[in-house]
Amino acid sequence: QQQVKQSPQSLIVQKGGISIINCAYENTAFDYFPWYQQFPGKGPALLIAIRPDVSEKKEGRFTISFNKSAKQFSLHIMDSQPGDSATYFCAADSGGYQKVTFGTGTKLQVIP
Amino acid sequence: ETGVTQSPTHLIKTRGQQVTLRCSSQSGHNTVSWYQQALGQGPQFIFQYYREEENGRGNFPPRFSGLQFPNYSSELNVNALELDDSALYLCASSRQGQGPETQYFGPGTRLLVL
Numbered sequence: 001q002q003q004v005k006q007s008p009q010s011l012i013v014q015k016g017g018i019s020i021i022n023c024a025y026e027n028t029a030f031d032y033f034p035w036y037q038q039f040p041g042k043g044p045a046l047l048i049a050i051r052p053d054v055s056e057k058k059e060g061r062f063t064i065s066f067n068k069s070a071k072q073f074s075l076h077i078m079d080s081q082p083g084d085s086a087t088y089f090c091a092a093d094s095g096g097y098q099k100v101t102f103g104t105g106t107k108l109q110v111i112p
Numbered sequence: 113e114t115g116v117t118q119s120p121t122h123l124i125k126t127r128g129q130q131v132t133l134r135c136s137s138q139s140g141h142n143t144v145s146w147y148q149q150a151l152g153q154g155p156q157f158i159f160q161y162y163r164e165e166e167n168g169r170g171n172f173p174p175r176f177s178g179l180q181f182p183n184y185s186s187e188l189n190v191n192a193l194e195l196d197d198s199a200l201y202l203c204a205s206s207r208q209g210q211g212p213e214t215q216y217f218g219p220g221t222r223l224l225v226l
Binding site: 044 | 114116143145147152153154155156157160168170202204206208211212213215216217218219220
């Protein structure tokens with residue numbers, strides 16, 4: 001049972017453009033929504049995270065938008081750079097138990 | 113780079129064999145979680161160990177088992193290997209009660225079952 005759905009599967013963006021990745025969840029018990037960045041040969045690294053009491057969180061070029069009623073959240077990468085090329089995973093956790101449910105991933109390629 | 117290390121980095125086994133993967137947690141962390149990441153998929157939670165006991169399990173059969181040692185390092189054991197067990201196995205360490213944002217992943221062990 002896939003509890004976190006992610007789209008698109010892959011994304012190609014021009015340098016300087018905006019990358020947008022979308023996720024939807026089903027389990028209303030989720031109360032923590034992180035995004036991870038994974039480079040080839042590496043484990044996932046936490047990029048940015050949000051809790052459902054806020055609708056938006058921004059850290060540098062990365063912004064999470066959260067819609068609790070629609071059970072959807074998205075990652076926006078502003079001014080995308082070639083170094084942002086990686087696989088991005090949305091995820092969710094509940095109760096702080098650190099047993100994270102991941103989406104299927106989006107492979108982002110930023111071309112010069 | 114996180115302080116989480118895993119060994120070996122790569123492993124090739126044949127169907128029916130048994131395998132043991134190892135994880136050393138980051139200093140100050142007392143909880144280890146294991147994830148399976150199939151090619152092109154997101155990681156899936158296998159189980160978590162805290163205070164040397166299993167503290168939650170995902171949808172994985174009993175042939176997936178683990179241990180946690182007094183120094184908080186951990187092992188993942190898989191018996192009767194199947195072809196579908198081919199994947200990247202990730203461990204993540206954290207400190208219980210300090211929130212999921214403190215969870216750090218290791219680089220993984222890539223297992224190929226032939």
